[in-house]
Amino acid sequence: MPGFKLYNSLSRTVEPFAPADGETVKLYSCGPTIYNPAHLGNFRTFLFTDLLRRVLQLRGWKVDQVMNLTDVDDKIIKRATEQGKTIREVTDPVASIFHEDRKYLRIADAEHYPRATAYIPQMIALVERLVRNGVAYQAEDGSVYFAIRKFAGYGKLSRLDTREIQSGARVAQDDYSKENAQDFALWKAAKPEDEACGAAWDSPWGRGRPGWHLECSAMAMAILGETLDLHTGGIDLIFPHHEDEIAQSEAATGKPFARCWCHGEFLLTDGAKMAKRVGNVQNVADLRAEGVSGAAVRHFVYSTHYRKQLNLSGDALEGSMEAVRRVADFAERLAAAKGGTRALDDAADRFENDFRAALFDDLNAPEAMAALFTFIRVANKELDAGGTDASAVHRAREVFALADGILDIVPEPVEADGALAAWVEGQLAARAEARARRDFAAADAIRDALDAKGIVIEDGAGGTRWKATR
RNA sequence: GGCGCCGUGGCCAAGUGGUAAGGCGGCAGACUGCAAAUCUGCUAUUCGUCGGUUCGAUUCCGACCGGCGCCUCCA
Secondary structure: OOEEEEOOOOOOOOEOOOOOOEEEEEEEOOEEEEEOOEEHHHHHHHHHHHHHHHHHOOOEEEEEEEEEEEOOOOOHHHHHHOOOOOOHHHHHHHHEEEEHHHHOOOOOOOOOOOOOOHHHHHHHHHHHHHHHHOOOOEOOOOOOOHHHHOOOOOOOOOOOOHHHHHOOOOOOOOOOOOOOOOEEEEEEEOOOHHHHOOOOEEOOOOEEEOOOHHHHHHHHHHHHHOOEEEEEEEEHHHHHHHHHHHHHHHHOOOOOOOEEEEEEEEEEOOEEEEEOOOOOOOOOHHHOOOOHHHHHHHHHHHOOOOOOOOEOOOHHHHHHHHHHHHHHHHHHHHHHHOEEOOHHHHHHHHHHHHHHHHHHHHOOHHHHHHHHHHHHHHHHHHHHHHOOOHHHHHHHHHHHHHHHHHOOOOOOOOOOOHHHHHHHHHHHHHEEEEEEHHHHHHHHHHHHHHHHHEEEEEEEEEEEEEEEOO
């Protein structure tokens, strides 16, 4: 079994990775805050996590994955307050949309999707533990903070010097009465609006709600244990989110929180980070309306290595749509093939090797896809050549299925409804007749009429095949 | 100011100290009545610029130019 390597943000190097117990990867993936549908930038990270998950399985490990849904935070409370709703009324519909979008992009189900509000007792217990360990304190405003000075490892992930953080341009002089400007809230004292929308719970420190960082630590440890194998998220989460998770988790347990941290780079639009504040977001629903399949989005995202910024452009997306069409045509052709050649068999072996090697080397999806397209070209050629070797075709199908199980970039065929199909068949019969009497003007007119309805036809040795494209 | 990433053909994008994968697009050819699909060939003497190290650099080092990100909202 070839080795598997991943870039670890902690060491900032690509290093060999294996689950601690040698069997099951305990994977925690920072998920969405469900106050608004996640945009494509968010989904790039989730797609990276999906690839990671599938490749870990390809490597032969089981995966126990947690993806949290943050359903209590400032933005959610703000929205609930504005709309006169409870936070639950705000988050439930958005959670549904998230899963719908996720499925459209074929992101595999994680084993757990915990919601923060379902883990309040665990969060309180964690804060109590931190208070007991002397690294957390309740301030005059009633909130409980983590004293970063008490945790020696603070900054080891982000490598931000604490003094630099202090003098940083964006250290807010907020209204909380912290001992140190960098201390972060573990438990926030409830305000009237928190109470009004159901975002306040009883605690040893009075009514309040969890700080953002706390939920990930509490849920990760509750479900997966005190040390994770892998923790993933977007690169912007390195600081402060993940730094704070490390601090509060390790200060509580004395154990490493995650053995390996992986971060996905941003999706850019027009050369800037895709973000709501920038106003350049695109949602899954937008792409869907434009007829971009989930398969095409996957191809697009995986065409760039996950640690490199990716610029969303119409041209690139169209290229992906076309590329994925080619894969689908190949899949269909392979499924229908009767026999192959020795060369096809060899190509399949080479492909599997190259494919695994690329993916096991820090998830090099672009290279894995290059191997796929090379295989498709060679296989098409061999299928053109004919051949009678059934085992070669079997082997080709097997390897193609393996690759498709990871990339998942074969688009769903467009289903034509019965009425349309009947009409198409009628037109094709008429066209066949016209061609038979060499009335090509009439035949071409029919082809144009079909084309106008999005029906593409291919004349082949065995007759004319057609498919709907919309 | 601190920390970090990136700059490869028209577009997207891998990659290596030994002479540039793959996709999209384009051009030409085969196939086709014509197309479509598929296949074949061509499409970067060159990897932001300038230096350095080296027998040899796109790959290592330095400077510069350009782009992006993080520094408690942030995938």
